[in-house]
Amino acid sequence: MTSPLVDALQPMLTGRFGRAIRHFEVVDSTSSEALRWVADEADPAPDGALVLADLQTEGRGRWGREWFGEPGSSLMFSLVLRPMLPADRIDLITTVAGVAVTEAVREAGADASLKWPNDVIVRERKLAGVLAESRTRADRVEAVVLGIGVNLSIEGSAAPEEIARRAVGLAEAAPDPIEPHVLLARILARLERYYDALWTDAGPGEIVTLAEKRSSIVGREVVVTFPDGSKQEGRAIRIAHDGSLELDLQGERRSVRSGEITTVRPAGVR
Numbered sequence: 001m002t003s004p005l006v007d008a009l010q011p012m013l014t015g016r017f018g019r020a021i022r023h024f025e026v027v028d029s030t031s032s033e034a035l036r037w038v039a040d041e042a043d044p045a046p047d048g049a050l051v052l053a054d055l056q057t058e059g060r061g062r063w064g065r066e067w068f069g070e071p072g073s074s075l076m077f078s079l080v081l082r083p084m085l086p087a088d089r090i091d092l093i094t095t096v097a098g099v100a101v102t103e104a105v106r107e108a109g110a111d112a113s114l115k116w117p118n119d120v121i122v123r124e125r126k127l128a129g130v131l132a133e134s135r136t137r138a139d140r141v142e143a144v145v146l147g148i149g150v151n152l153s154i155e156g157s158a159a160p161e162e163i164a165r166r167a168v169g170l171a172e173a174a175p176d177p178i179e180p181h182v183l184l185a186r187i188l189a190r191l192e193r194y195y196d197a198l199w200t201d202a203g204p205g206e207i208v209t210l211a212e213k214r215s216s217i218v219g220r221e222v223v224v225t226f227p228d229g230s231k232q233e234g235r236a237i238r239i240a241h242d243g244s245l246e247l248d249l250q251g252e253r254r255s256v257r258s259g260e261i262t263t264v265r266p267a268g269v270r
């Protein structure tokens with residue numbers, strides 16, 4: 001279907017991302033819809049296909065969490081990628097998305113940084129999140145679906161208290177209002193540029209340099225919660241060229257591919 005958001009967005013698109021587009025007033029999850037589109041053999045989603053929704057009934061985040069979004073409170077979309085990348089670069093797609101969103105909201109005036117691997121935060125509150133899911137076939141990554149949610153306005157929304165306490169909207173974090181289609185066009189333009197850079201020899205290094213520049217945790221003391229629920233405290237050293245986070249855990253170097261940074265304290269503060 002067509003919509004005012006899509007009509008406003010299309011003239012602003014400069015590349016292939018967002019050229020194929022599906023917009024829903026209500027959908028279970030834009031990422032579920034994008035994965036269905038990928039699997040549709042009659043009309044499979046091409047590289048850069050975009051699914052947008054005003055409302056999700058089953059919006060999801062990492063670690064099985066729910067993503068809250070009602071019309072106007074959140075920009076919710078999923079982007080289909082058809083990576084021809086070497087497998088060791090796939091994890092960097094999340095980093096690319098995190099950097100692209102961080103830079104786009106910074107351009108809108110928010111003092112945002114990137115909390116590895118995929119949270120965009122302002123003053124320790126979450127402004128946006130990225131969920132990367134892939135569909136594999138015969139050991140090959142057929143598609144990666146990047147699900148992205150950006151909080152536009154949390155104050156006055158119906159967000160549950162425990163979400164509202166940890167979240168911030170762009171309306172609260174940036175001095176001037178920005179139209180959702182302008183924000184989306186800026187995110188897509190950056191995403192496409194950095195994603196295409198991943199193909200080049202220098203690409204991973206460039207992406208990691210940008211991610212470290214925008215990182216809220218590199219060089220700081222952190223507590224990491226691993227997928228099995230165990231926790232460890234240490235210092236975030238750097239982001240490696242495969243997108244993993246290198247930590248100094250009381251003298252022991254460890255490279256983490258998946259985990260959650262639950263506590264961040266300024267370096268040196270005990």
Ligand code: BTN
Nearest residue numbers: 029059060061062129147148149
């Ligand atoms: C996270 O922070 O854990 C990731 C949140 C991702 C939310 C977005 S909203 C659009 C897309 N559809 C979903 O169901 N999830 C992502």
